Amino acid sequence: MSIKNATISKGFIIAGCMNASVLIFSRFFTNSTIHEFDPEVMSNFGLVMILIWGLAYMAVAKNYHHVKWLVGVFALEKLIYGCVWSFWLYNHRISDVFEQDTMAGLFYAMYGLNDWLFFIFFLLVFVWLFKSKDEG
Template sequence: MKPTTISKGFLFAGLSNILGVLIFSKFFTNEIMMNAQPDVMGYFGLISIVLWGLAYIAVRKNYEAVPWLIAVFMIEKLLYVIVYIRWFSTDALRAVYDQDLFAGIFYTIYGVNDFIFGLFFAWVFFTISKVKNV
């Protein structure tokens, strides 16, 4: 994969976090979304997700210089996927949809989104590690 394509991957990951949170949380006002998984998707959690998105964008031009930070991104995405699977397997997604369409859509896609970007970060980390012998 070309460096410019990888850089765009970081940009897309960041925008996915930032815009996903802002749109689906209705600019931090969607109580249904925040209450469905308050430990992770509460107000503070959503702000943290936006900050992670800014971090992805911040390294997009220099990702090769920070392989261990990319590993942190990979681990962070793994944790969100695990939390998503646990929530998805115990809570009724239909109940969220019944209360708010945006919250329902968010909870339908956030785990898959994090899984895909987790794979991307893993690939980048292991590719850099191989080249730099990290």
Template sequence: MKSNLIRNGFIAAALMNISGVLLFSRAFTNEAINQADPVVMSNFGLLMIMVWGLAYLGAAFVNGNVRWLAAVFAIEKLIYVVVWLLWLSRHDLASVYEMDLFAGIFYSIYGLNDLAFMLFFAWAFMTASHAAKHESG
């Protein structure tokens, strides 16, 4: 049960990263996302978010203990949550909505999405660690 839940969570994280970027960036044509945060959310940054999604997808099909991958993914998501909170504290979200609705929605939700998956990956790490401890001991 838990292994299916973990696999499905990894797949969901992959789909969110890949489809979310493609949808909100309009397949990398939405310049408002880039303009609102030209460092983190450049087209290169958005592409790397999709690459992380591919890493989650690959991890979903690993037939072994993925606890350390889950730990890395939780840390990666934590970084995006912190970056998002810092961005929100320094920028006017309303002005992003004025530039583009999709960009506004993107900047409103991406950190919440990353927070949810950060908690999931942390849970997956702890679950896998607990299972490994019981197997060895």
């Protein structure tokens, strides 16, 4: 895999910004519709933790190659959120969320896709880091 370090670093920054977008969709944690449709995962505490994970991605953007196991944890975290979203979709209708609030509907329509995308990104970076350490 021949991706430049700067490109991978940008991926970490973009992942962090995507997580930080929870501030917009939740209207700075005041959008009660998000909580209503998944009170366990998407409580205000859950939304704050999504923001914290995003800050963690950005914090290692320039030094990700020194924390390969943390990158693996990031992949695992995204896998879990992707699975939670997939199970949520199986049991709910996004149209019901959109009927109550467009921003909450957009959030539920996108957050899992984002998590699956960045699961793949973090997993690829983790595998690449693991292989590059073994070769050197």
